[in-house]
Amino acid sequence: MNEYTIKVIERIQRTPTAVTLRMEKPDGFTFKPGQWGYFTVGGDCGKVSRSLSFSSSPTEPHLEFTKRISDSDFCQNVEQLQKGDEVSFRGPMGNLVYEGGLDKVTFMAGGIGITPIRSILKHAVDKGIGGEKFLLYGNFNFEETAFAEEIKRWEKEDPGLKVIHILKDPPEGWEGFTGFIDSRVIEASVPDLPDQTFYVSGPPPMVNAVAMCLDELEIHRDRVFKEELEGYEGMV
Numbered sequence: 001m002n003e004y005t006i007k008v009i010e011r012i013q014r015t016p017t018a019v020t021l022r023m024e025k026p027d028g029f030t031f032k033p034g035q036w037g038y039f040t041v042g043g044d045c046g047k048v049s050r051s052l053s054f055s056s057s058p059t060e061p062h063l064e065f066t067k068r069i070s071d072s073d074f075c076q077n078v079e080q081l082q083k084g085d086e087v088s089f090r091g092p093m094g095n096l097v098y099e100g101g102l103d104k105v106t107f108m109a110g111g112i113g114i115t116p117i118r119s120i121l122k123h124a125v126d127k128g129i130g131g132e133k134f135l136l137y138g139n140f141n142f143e144e145t146a147f148a149e150e151i152k153r154w155e156k157e158d159p160g161l162k163v164i165h166i167l168k169d170p171p172e173g174w175e176g177f178t179g180f181i182d183s184r185v186i187e188a189s190v191p192d193l194p195d196q197t198f199y200v201s202g203p204p205p206m207v208n209a210v211a212m213c214l215d216e217l218e219i220h221r222d223r224v225f226k227e228e229l230e231g232y233e234g235m236v
């Protein structure tokens with residue numbers, strides 16, 4: 001695995017508490033949709049590193065990660081970055097990869113766990129990857145739902161893609177699911193459960209809770225791929 005030093009292109013406020021750092025893609029660097037890198041960012045807090053999924057797709061000209069902002073040293077450094085500053089990373093790593101080939105796939109993301117799935121979905125859109133694709137996407141509220149607009153656009157463009165939002169604190173008049181992704185939500189929204197392959201990404205408590213639901217629903221474990229975004233206690 002190589003180490004790369006790349007320049008910042010842009011910092012994008014993705015939601016009130018999530019920031020995307022867009023960077024130059026190093027020459028010759030390739031990765032698969034859903035993989036991650038180990039990023040090191042310097043600044044007033046010294047050099048700090050974190051594992052972060054690439055929220056960009058291999059089909060895009062830039063590389064990016066999207067980080068839930070906390071008061072950690074890493075985040076304070078990210079907040080200081082300007083266009084042209086350097087960031088280094090090692091990668092790619094990770095096995096939560098989907099490049100097509102299945103008739104029925106269900107993605108389940110908890111909060112910032114959308115990042116690898118955003119990469120996978122953008123890759124699928126750009127490559128015209130067919131098949132039935134469900135996205136069950138759990139968030140506290142709409143304001144914190146990262147990439148909501150483009151995911152909505154992709155759903156209109158791809159008749160195979162169906163997106164189900166689950167909100168912990170929904171707005172008044174919300175008619176969708178409330179709470180978290182659980183067996184009730186999965187059974188009510190995803191048909192042909194035994195034929196689906198599941199990709200689950202989020203904070204460890206979310207991933208574990210969903211894995212237990214899939215066990216309850218008697219989904220074979222060979223059909224479940226998971227990415228735990230370690231470092232978060234709660235649903236983010």
Ligand SMILES: Cc1cc2nc3c(=O)[nH]c(=O)nc-3n(C[C@H](O)[C@H](O)[C@H](O)COP(=O)(O)OP(=O)(O)OC[C@H]3O[C@@H](n4cnc5c(N)ncnc54)[C@H](O)[C@@H]3O)c2cc1C
Nearest residue numbers: 036050051052053066067068070072074112115229230231
């Ligand atoms: C494969 C992978 C992909 C990830 N992708 C993303 C992503 O796309 N976006 C995103 O926002 N976050 C992602 N994370 C989580 C990220 O690496 C950080 O752990 C998390 O964001 C918390 O870091 P912090 O700097 O905000 O807070 P901190 O205050 O540094 O961390 C909060 C708490 O978590 C602990 N902690 C930090 N890192 C780890 C770790 N790796 N393992 C166990 N405990 C840890 C700290 O000790 C602290 O107690 C990913 C993690 C993994 C393993």
